[in-house]
Amino acid sequence: MMLTDIKSGNGHNGEYIDFYNAPTKRKGIFKWIFSTDHKRIGILYLVSLLTFFSVAVIFGFLMRLELIAPGKTIMDPQTYNQIFTLHGVIMIFLFIIPGIPAVFGNFLLPLMIGARDVAFPRLNLLSWWLFILGGFVAVISLFLPGGPADTGWTFYIPYSVRTNTNVIPALMGAFILGFSSILTGLNFITTIHRMRAPGMSWFKMPLFVWSLYATGWIQILATPIVGITLLLVAIERWFGVGIFDPALGGDPILYQHLFWIYSHPAVYIMILPAMGVISEVIPVFSRRTIFGYKFIAFSSIAIAFFGSLVWAHHMFTVGMSGTAMWIFSLLTFLVAIPSAIKVFNWVSTLYKGSIELEPPMLFALAFIFNFTIGGFTGLMQGALSLNIHIHDTYFIVGHFHYVMFGGTGFGIFAAIHHWFPKMFGKMYNKRNAKISFALILGGFQLLYFPMFIMGYLGMPRRYYDYLPEFHIWHLLSTIGSWILIPGLILMFVxxxxxLKKGQRAEANPWGGVTLEWTIPSPPSFENFEKIPVVEKEPYDFTHYELGEEVKN
Amino acid sequence: MLTNASNFIKEVDGVFLFILGISLLLLIMITVLMVIFVFKYNRKKNPKPRNIKGNTTLEIIWTVIPTVLAVGMFYYGWYGYKKMTAAPKDAYEINVIAKMWKWDFTYPNGVTIDSLVVPINKPVKLNIKSIDVNHSFFIPAFRIKKDAIPNKDNYLWFIPQEKGVYDILCAEYCGLRHAYMYSKIYVVHQDEFDEWMKKLSVKINQ
Structure with missing residues (x-):
């Protein structure tokens, strides 16, 4: 305490002390769970999210095992229905929606824009606590009599009203998690507006910051709708007011509309930040500026805007008016355009680069491949006549796993490998990382590609059992999970x-040029000794073109 | 793929193959370009990058072409869907009731059975409703599907064009025995259909 200055977190002569060792009044775990430091909160989220992710992976593994052959394999239908619900609820609400913004947004946003923290550090800590509380409430449903919900993550009424399982705790959990998401979005938008370093104009912001900005607006504007919907469900249950339940004179389709008005934009909450990660990783490992900066930045905003207007494409078979059908179908096709623009610009960024296939780059390139397949199969679902056939089949399951896992999941893995040295000041074994990448990519394709085939052949989703003609595809898919999961384990190990044995990482192991690479790894408590003044563009790699190895 | 089992197969499989073709072309193009760039411009061969900031002409090209393609895909899908909603007035109407976890089919003469028998080459219109939770009536071989929802009158129609037996599945999750909510549709000649109907009516009336 004598040697250090609590306020700046630096030594008394201003020498560098990393934020893990920065002086604080708190001890042990309280250093973490009561810290308002955006970096500690980011790592808190990382640990919590990966815990939830591991649990949901185990559920996914059990589902695949059950489906390895027709008939009962390891569990009864009720258990299966609860497990696929848990898999979906945990993956969506507790892993992939908070995902990149909560972990990497928190850790990196202030670093990338040259700030000492986010705009509202205490609100930030509250967001994490709400996240944990929401997760806890959802987990409680496991242990209450009746067991976890068996409705699927969509909680469609009337089934969710009739089942005896614990739907209400799960909804309560989602309600609380919604607030965590809203507060994070609010915090980031304010931070981006108010706390950029001098000289960092909007078009000098890294593209990851742009994607967080677009995501923040969706979080603020769309999330309240799911909150309101869940409140309406509670009012209906407690006071018997007929809103959604047909037995009370309500309209179950209204529930679906409200659910998807949130949950479709939520898909973009999941994918946009991952696109931001890819826009960071590709220039660094190509050592050149990004191709079409403004087009990538504006396409994020366009995706956020159009993505908020396409929700009813989840409902093409419920019997909507012809007008609603064609409008939602057309808008669905239009939202594909900004995504396509991003893909073309990323690929062009490789052109005349100086490319090194380090682990983050491998995950980023695999993201482009998977996301392209996910996007094209999305187009297929946007076409009305075709949608009627593939709606609610394994085709959909394949599609959203390609986008959510092959896209966002790979984006998260790219981000972890890219910023791991910055976050922890250690470098991992790159050879092992590449082996795990190969296993994950191969296992992923074998696990999810057969779903497109069996889906088109007519295999409905959420089936405990199936007709013998689908056996081969299910078998292949299950074998894929046996390759994917060892890959994940290897990656995490x-x-x-x-963390324990890795070599010390330098401040800038990859040769990046955004602001987070200009400070030591791990950063000091206050990030920047002096707030930097930004003059250059965010991806100014001209020093490599001039042949200078190290940036001055 | 591209069988003749119902009148919508050409529409649905046609759109599928159309989008699949374009997608495969673009996917191969994107992947091949990525692989070529990664090899051609790897750091050993190409230590000095070139900072190309963008190209407005290219941006316009790859905005306009996908837009045209997307609108084409939209139109093709919508065109087929319009046919799916335009049930002919003279279609043979059967009422379908979905309930956990069973299908009931009621014929114009009041006979109710648990599987569907229809005459070949005649338009059939199914009026679909649920009496409990949401279900979805799905015949994969015919490329048709419609949700069964309580308090809501939905319908679909089709012309069965090949004799045979096809699966009817429930596509909307409906609880414990969702995966077992199967039935069959038998497509038979008009003569067989009439005879079967006569026998069934006699049996029911006894």
């Missing part, structure tokens, strides 16, 4: 080993 490799990273955990690096």
């Amino acid at each position: 490799n990273l955990i080993m690096a």
Whole structure:
């Protein structure tokens, strides 16, 4: 305490002390769970999210095992229905929606715009606590009599009203998690507006910041709708007011509309930040500026805007008016355009670069491949006549796993490998990381590609059992999970080993040029000794073109 | 793929193959370009990058072409869907009731059975409703599907064009025995259909 200055977190002569060792009044775990430091909160989220992710992966593994052959394999239908619900609820609400913004947004946003923290550090800590509380409430449903919900993550009424399982705790959990999401979005938007370093104009912001900005607006504007919907469900249950339940004179389609008005934009809450990650990783490992900066930045905003207007494409078979059908179908096709623009610009960024296939780059390139397949199969679902056939089949399951896992999931893995040295000051074993990448990519394709085929052949989703003609595809898919999961385990073991035994990472191991690479790894408590003045563009790699190895 | 089992197969499979073709072309193009760039411009061969900031002409090209393609895909899908909603007035109407976890089919003469028998080459219109939770009536071989929802009158129609037996599945999750909510549709000649109907009516009336 004598040697250090609590306010700046630096040594008394202003020498560098990393934020893990920065002086604080708190001890042990309280250093973490009561810290308002955006970096500690980011790592808190990382640990919590990966815990939830691991649990949901185990549920996914069990589902695949059950489906390895027709008939009962390891569990009864009720258990299966609860497990696929848990898999969906945990993956969506507790892993992939908070996902990149909560972990990497928190850790990196202030670093990338040259700030000492987010605009509202205490609100930020509250967001994490709400997240944990929401997760806890959802987990409680596991242990209450009746067991976890068996409705699927969509909680469609009337089934969710009739089932005896614990739907209400799960909804309560989602309600609380919604607030966590709204507050994070609010915090980031304010931070981006108010706390950029001098000289960092909007078009000098890194593209990851742009994607967080677009995401923030969706979080603020769309999330309240799911909150309101869940309140309406509670009012209906407690006071018997007929809103959604047909037995009370309500309209179950209204529930679906309200649910998807949130949950479709939520898909973009999941994918946009991952696109931001890819826009960071590709220039760094190509050592050149990004192609079409403004087009990538504005396409994020366009995706956020159009993505908010396409929700009813989840409902093409419920019997909507012809007008609603064609409008939602057309808008669905239009939202594909900004995504296509991003893909073309990323690929062009490789052109005449100086490319090194380090682990983050491998995950980023695989993202482009998977996301392209996910996007094209999305177009297929946008076409009305075709949608009627593939709606609610495994085709959909394949599609959203390609986007959510092959896209956002790979984006998260790219981000972890890219910023791991910055976050922890250690470098992982790159060879192991590449082996795990190969296993994950191969296992992923074998696990999810057969779903397109069996889906088109007519295999409905959420089936405990199936007709014998689908056996081969289910078998292949299950074998894929046996390749994917060892890959995930290897990846995480490799990273955990690096925490213990990894070599010290330099401040800038990859040669990046955004602001987070100009400060030591891990950063000091206050990030920047002096707030930087930004003059250059965010991806100014001209020094490599001039042949200078190290940036001055 | 592209069988003749119902009148919508050409529409649905046609759109599928159309989008699949374009998608495969673009996917191959994107992947091949990525692989070529990664090899051609790898750091050993190409230590000095070139900072190309963008190209407005290219941006316009790859905005306009996908837009045209997307609108084409939209139109093709919508065109087929319009046919799916335009049930002919003289279609043979059967009422379908979905309930956990069973289908009931009621014929114009009041006979109710648990599987569907229809005459070949005649338009059939199914009026679909649920009496409990949401279900979805799905015949994969015919490329048709419609949700069964309480308090809501939905319908679909089709012309069965090949004799045979096809699966009817429930596509909207409906609880414990969702995966077992199967039935069959038998497509038979008009003569067989009439005879079967006569026998069934006699049996029911006894």
